[in-house]
Amino acid sequence: MSSLAQGQVSDRASLHPRVGDCSHRMRVVGRVRSGRETRLDCEQPLRAVCHAGCGHVEHWRCDSYGCALCGEVKRRRLHRLVDNGAGIHLANGLLGYFVTLTAPGTSDHLRWYQGKRPRHRVACTCHDHGGSKGTWNAGESKCWNRLRTALTRDRQVIFAGAVETQARGMLHRHVLLFTDRELVHEEVQALALAAGYGCVLDVEPVKSVQKAARYIAKYVTKSSGERAAVPWERLDEETGELVGKRATYRLWSSSRRWGITMREIRATASAQARARARYLAELTELLGDSATVSGCMPTAVAGEPRAVP
Numbered sequence: 001m002s003s004l005a006q007g008q009v010s011d012r013a014s015l016h017p018r019v020g021d022c023s024h025r026m027r028v029v030g031r032v033r034s035g036r037e038t039r040l041d042c043e044q045p046l047r048a049v050c051h052a053g054c055g056h057v058e059h060w061r062c063d064s065y066g067c068a069l070c071g072e073v074k075r076r077r078l079h080r081l082v083d084n085g086a087g088i089h090l091a092n093g094l095l096g097y098f099v100t101l102t103a104p105g106t107s108d109h110l111r112w113y114q115g116k117r118p119r120h121r122v123a124c125t126c127h128d129h130g131g132s133k134g135t136w137n138a139g140e141s142k143c144w145n146r147l148r149t150a151l152t153r154d155r156q157v158i159f160a161g162a163v164e165t166q167a168r169g170m171l172h173r174h175v176l177l178f179t180d181r182e183l184v185h186e187e188v189q190a191l192a193l194a195a196g197y198g199c200v201l202d203v204e205p206v207k208s209v210q211k212a213a214r215y216i217a218k219y220v221t222k223s224s225g226e227r228a229a230v231p232w233e234r235l236d237e238e239t240g241e242l243v244g245k246r247a248t249y250r251l252w253s254s255s256r257r258w259g260i261t262m263r264e265i266r267a268t269a270s271a272q273a274r275a276r277a278r279y280l281a282e283l284t285e286l287l288g289d290s291a292t293v294s295g296c297m298p299t300a301v302a303g304e305p306r307a308v309p
Helices: 003-013 016-021 068-091 133-138 140-151 185-195 209-224 262-296
Strands: 026-031 046-050 057-060 095-101 157-165 171-179 201-205 233-235 242-244 252-254
Touching (some): 068 095, 068 157, 068 171, 068 252, 068 262, 095 140, 133 140, 140 157, 140 171, 140 185, 157 209, 171 209
Antiparallel strands (some): 026 046, 046 057, 095 171, 157 171, 157 252, 233 242
16 A cells, blocks of 8 residues: 555544544534435535534534425424413413504505594504605514503513514514403504504404414414515614615514423424434334244244135
8 A cells, every 4th residue: 555545544544533522513514405314304404514624414404484394393383382372371361462563654644543433534643754664674673662661561461473574565563462451452553653653553352362373473484585575774873874784673572471482392392303213213123023033933834734814
C-alpha cells in the first residue's frame, strides 16, 4: 500500500473514536428528498450534520405549515390545544365568545352595527387617511394588546386566537375568548375602535367548542401560505422612512392561563410514538420467535395421512 493510501486510512480511522465522544452540535445544511434514508412523514426533511465534523448526520422534520404532511400534524395539535382549553373554561363556568376583529376601512363609510341596524347611522372614524396597509399590518399586534388590556380592566379574560389575511391584504384576527362577564357588542366595538381596529366586528357566543377550535386551526393553516404576500412596512428610526420588509406576525397566540401548552402536546405525542415503536419492535421479535419455533416442528409424520382442511 502506498504512503498516500496509508495516510488516508489513518486519517479516516482517527475520526471513528470521536463519534462516540462528540456532543453532536447539529447544524442544518439543507433539505433532502423524503425516502428510506429519512424515514420521516415530511415532504422535504432537513439534513443536519455535526458542527464538529465527526460525520454524524440526522434528518429532521421541517415542521412547517407549508409542508402538507407537517402542516396537517401542526393543525391537529393546534386543534387539540384549543379544544382542550376551551372545554376546561366552559366547565369552570366562564362565558365563551368567538370574536372577529377587522382592519379599518379604506374609505369614508357609515358605522357598522351587528344585527338590526338603526335607521340613522353615524359616520365612522375608523378610516385612517394617512396610513397604509403595510403600516397597519405591522402594528396589528399592538392594537390587539391595547384591546386585550382594556377588556381585562374589569373582567377576567382568557383567549386563544389566530390571524388571517383578508382579500384586500390586511390582517384580521379571530379570537376564542372566555370571560366571567357578558360581552356586549357595542362595548367591544367602542374598545376596538379606541385600540385601532375597524368598526366591522363580530361577537358571537360559543355554541360548539370543537367547531370553534376547527375554525382557528383552519385560519392558521390558510394564513401560513399567505404570509409572504402580506404588505408589511416598518418605520426606519434613523431615516424616518417606511421600509418594506417580509411579514413577521405570529399565526396564533394564547394566554398563559389557557390550559395545556403546545410543549406538553408535543411531549405527549413523542411519548406515544416511542411507546408504539417499542410495541412494534416487541411484536416483530415475538412473531420472529414464533416463526422459528414453528419452522423446527415437522408438518406431518411419515406414514400417516395428512389432515384434510
